[in-house]
Amino acid sequence: MLKPVDLLMVGVGGQGTILASRVLAMAAQEAGYDIKVSEIHGMAQRGGSVVTQVRMGEKVYSPLVTESGADVVLAFEKLEGLRFLPFLKPGGIMIVNNHEIPPVPVLIGAAEYPPDILERVRTISPNTFVVDAFDIALKCGNPKAANIVLLGVLARNLPIEREIWEKALSARVPPKFLEVNRSAFAAGYEYK
Amino acid sequence: MKELLSGNAAIARGAFESGVTVAAAYPGTPSTEILELFSSYPGIYAEWAPNEKVAMEVGIGASIAGARTLVAMKHVGVNVAADPLLTFAYTGVNGGVVLVSADDPGMHSSQNEQDNRYYAKFAKIPLLEPGDSQEAKDMIGIALDISEQFDTPVMLRTTTRVSHSQGFVEIGGPKSIAIRPYVKDAKKYLMVPAFARMRRALLEERLAKLKEYSEKSPLNAIEWRGRAIGIITSGISYQYVRESLPGASVLKLGLTNPLPEKLIRQFAGGVQKLIVVEELEPFVEDQVRSLGITVSGKDLLPDTGELNVQVIAGKFAEAGLLSPSEKAPVKADGLVTAAIPGRPPVLCPGCPHRGLFFALRKLKLIATGDIGCYTLSGLPPLEAMDSCICMGASIGTAHGFGKADPELGGRTVAVIGDSTFLHSGITGLLNMVYNKGAGTVVILDNSTTAMTGHQHHPGTGSTLMGEQAQAVDFEALVRALGVKRVRVIDPLDLGEITKALQEEVAAREPSVIICRRPCILLKRATADDVILVQTEKCRGCKACLRLGCPAISMKGKLAHVDPDACTGCGLCVQVCRDGALVKGGSANA
Numbered sequence A: 001m002l003k004p005v006d007l008l009m010v011g012v013g014g015q016g017t018i019l020a021s022r023v024l025a026m027a028a029q030e031a032g033y034d035i036k037v038s039e040i041h042g043m044a045q046r047g048g049s050v051v052t053q054v055r056m057g058e059k060v061y062s063p064l065v066t067e068s069g070a071d072v073v074l075a076f077e078k079l080e081g082l083r084f085l086p087f088l089k090p091g092g093i094m095i096v097n098n099h100e101i102p103p104v105p106v107l108i109g110a111a112e113y114p115p116d117i118l119e120r121v122r123t124i125s126p127n128t129f130v131v132d133a134f135d136i137a138l139k140c141g142n143p144k145a146a147n148i149v150l151l152g153v154l155a156r157n158l159p160i161e162r163e164i165w166e167k168a169l170s171a172r173v174p175p176k177f178l179e180v181n182r183s184a185f186a187a188g189y190e191y192k
Numbered sequence B: 001m002k003e004l005l006s007g008n009a010a011i012a013r014g015a016f017e018s019g020v021t022v023a024a025a026y027p028g029t030p031s032t033e034i035l036e037l038f039s040s041y042p043g044i045y046a047e048w049a050p051n052e053k054v055a056m057e058v059g060i061g062a063s064i065a066g067a068r069t070l071v072a073m074k075h076v077g078v079n080v081a082a083d084p085l086l087t088f089a090y091t092g093v094n095g096g097v098v099l100v101s102a103d104d105p106g107m108h109s110s111q112n113e114q115d116n117r118y119y120a121k122f123a124k125i126p127l128l129e130p131g132d133s134q135e136a137k138d139m140i141g142i143a144l145d146i147s148e149q150f151d152t153p154v155m156l157r158t159t160t161r162v163s164h165s166q167g168f169v170e171i172g173g174p175k176s177i178a179i180r181p182y183v184k185d186a187k188k189y190l191m192v193p194a195f196a197r198m199r200r201a202l203l204e205e206r207l208a209k210l211k212e213y214s215e216k217s218p219l220n221a222i223e224w225r226g227r228a229i230g231i232i233t234s235g236i237s238y239q240y241v242r243e244s245l246p247g248a249s250v251l252k253l254g255l256t257n258p259l260p261e262k263l264i265r266q267f268a269g270g271v272q273k274l275i276v277v278e279e280l281e282p283f284v285e286d287q288v289r290s291l292g293i294t295v296s297g298k299d300l301l302p303d304t305g306e307l308n309v310q311v312i313a314g315k316f317a318e319a320g321l322l323s324p325s326e327k328a329p330v331k332a333d334g335l336v337t338a339a340i341p342g343r344p345p346v347l348c349p350g351c352p353h354r355g356l357f358f359a360l361r362k363l364k365l366i367a368t369g370d371i372g373c374y375t376l377s378g379l380p381p382l383e384a385m386d387s388c389i390c391m392g393a394s395i396g397t398a399h400g401f402g403k404a405d406p407e408l409g410g411r412t413v414a415v416i417g418d419s420t421f422l423h424s425g426i427t428g429l430l431n432m433v434y435n436k437g438a439g440t441v442v443i444l445d446n447s448t449t450a451m452t453g454h455q456h457h458p459g460t461g462s463t464l465m466g467e468q469a470q471a472v473d474f475e476a477l478v479r480a481l482g483v484k485r486v487r488v489i490d491p492l493d494l495g496e497i498t499k500a501l502q503e504e505v506a507a508r509e510p511s512v513i514i515c516r517r518p519c520i521l522l523k524r525a526t527a528d529d530v531i532l533v534q535t536e537k538c539r540g541c542k543a544c545l546r547l548g549c550p551a552i553s554m555k556g557k558l559a560h561v562d563p564d565a566c567t568g569c570g571l572c573v574q575v576c577r578d579g580a581l582v583k584g585g586s587a588n589a
């Protein structure tokens, strides 16, 4: 019996959530899961929030994660992490990229970027990983691999073997970028 | 072999496997990927038509000529295609035809959430509603078989959650289906009153036969579980029902027009309480009730927006039909929701649309709008668009302003994108010229259909099949409609835009301003020319912020330009009164 897992990947258009969700979907398939992946896109390139919902289990019906239903919320951006926090299950795991992308209301001075996001997230979810994914990816050779660092942290927290993840990564990442992405994944996987 | 496919990818795959050789569409979320993906299969032909009516007509022609045909559009596209569709229902087909209507409950990317199932009933054609990717693929094949067996176009209706969710799909090989011979048959295809009356009678006969089919089709099936509650459902709602009410008996309807009356009666007779769970309108529910069956539905569940597991479980619990869900909501809600700024979509840095709207606002002009990326200019801080109804509406609306009140009309500008102008703006402009309007029309020619993800159109010089094509000459086109005042400007030049707007609005005859510059996403700027802030000159007046450019913000009291986001378009340089913004930086400098 496979343990069902619901998760959200949230961020801002262009942050590489799509590649991360493809690798995840492949790993889940390889591990024998039924899976549904739901994306609302279209406006993604225009700087709006993007959400990918992933549900895995023996048999998945609804493609949507319910509020208070996510085992994991993986936030590629802090504010988006806060926004989707109500989807986290009590006791669920929150993974937050320590990265700010101010939205236009903040840029034009109509709103403030909340200064206390990490405290708020930690208060509500004790199981929070704050990851400096860009710095880690930079050390691995390319800051663009930050999405794979985050995927590595996620992978560590899901019931799928590491070898399966690595296989999926090789299949989904162009060979040219594989080395960097492998070390980014490993750095994420071993992140404490 | 199983592959993880979105509903749209599954539809494209299904069309390929079922021998579709001709497909036509106009882009529109959530339908767009269907044709994009279908066009990559071998041995087929696919095209972007300038609008949905033309796409439908191309489909009709391909079908009469004998090919299996796919036509796809978003829900509001069916409004545009409704005229040919409703009479195509009379003529019927030769090669099978499936019309995909991709509805958008919740309006993720649409101006309304109309329930297009009524179109199938209105046109008296069969309606299929897949609930996941596998069904989407399978139902395309079934739709084409039904189409040919019953001599009718078939509508397949998806919703955003079906079109854009991925699930596993069993991949098969393509069926090779011979093109059927074309036989001239005026009584079937020439819909003059005498022949149309004959076809009208056949339409009812066909519907009666389809009803029999609907009773026996495996698409409509009862799943007996507990008998206390019986749910009738279709499409994505089935998935939500299976999770929120796992113990309930379900009549799952895949073919929802015409409905299987006997099957519904049998199901109703076998359960204590009958409830229809469907998104948007009570399409099935009203019909069940009209059979004299006691049924619940919209008295429990919302008739706007999307359903989901939570909504269904919550409403059933409220009605005492379910024990309240045990899931505790995350506490400290106040802490989460306090002051979370929204993240609305915005015009990109370097977007060629931005300057026009800045100028319109500055000149306090009324802008009747249209649909495309440029509609984002209606939101803060630009707030430069007054109306947006449907594609093509801007020009007729502006003309109406002028006829109701010439003074208002004299301050009104119609703003329309290039794809939208070719979709349904041409006739509006023709009308303005013919009926002696004096409006000003701005065509935003960014060489693409940007909003839906950069599809080609008759103005771009390329086709969906990747071939070069004749690109329409916008200047010659509008002149041919009778517009004498036509000018082309660079929308990154604020001075030129302002001058053009002032002169053309003052002119007492129709005029067209074409703003020409490709979408910034088509050709990523090298950004050697990113804008630098000369901090000693910046007084922190925030004039540059009014452009709503995501690359510009305030750092402390001074303007700041993000070198990684800036494309060097230079609009902010023109807006700055203190000469504090200059070209000449470089990314990551």
Ligand SMILES: Cc1ncc(C[n+]2csc(CCOP(=O)(O)OP(=O)(O)O)c2C)c(N)n1
Pocket (backbone or CB within 6 Å): B026, B027, B028, B029, B052, B074, B076, B077, B080, B111, B371, B372, B373, B374, B390, B391, B416, B417, B418, B419, B420, B421, B444, B446, B448, B449, B450, B451, B452
């Ligand atoms: C009848 C109809 N069909 C399709 C759509 C989806 N849609 C909205 S805007 C648009 C085209 C936008 O292209 P364009 O006018 O060139 O403006 P751009 O986005 O490039 O600025 C489309 C296809 C719609 N809203 N209504």
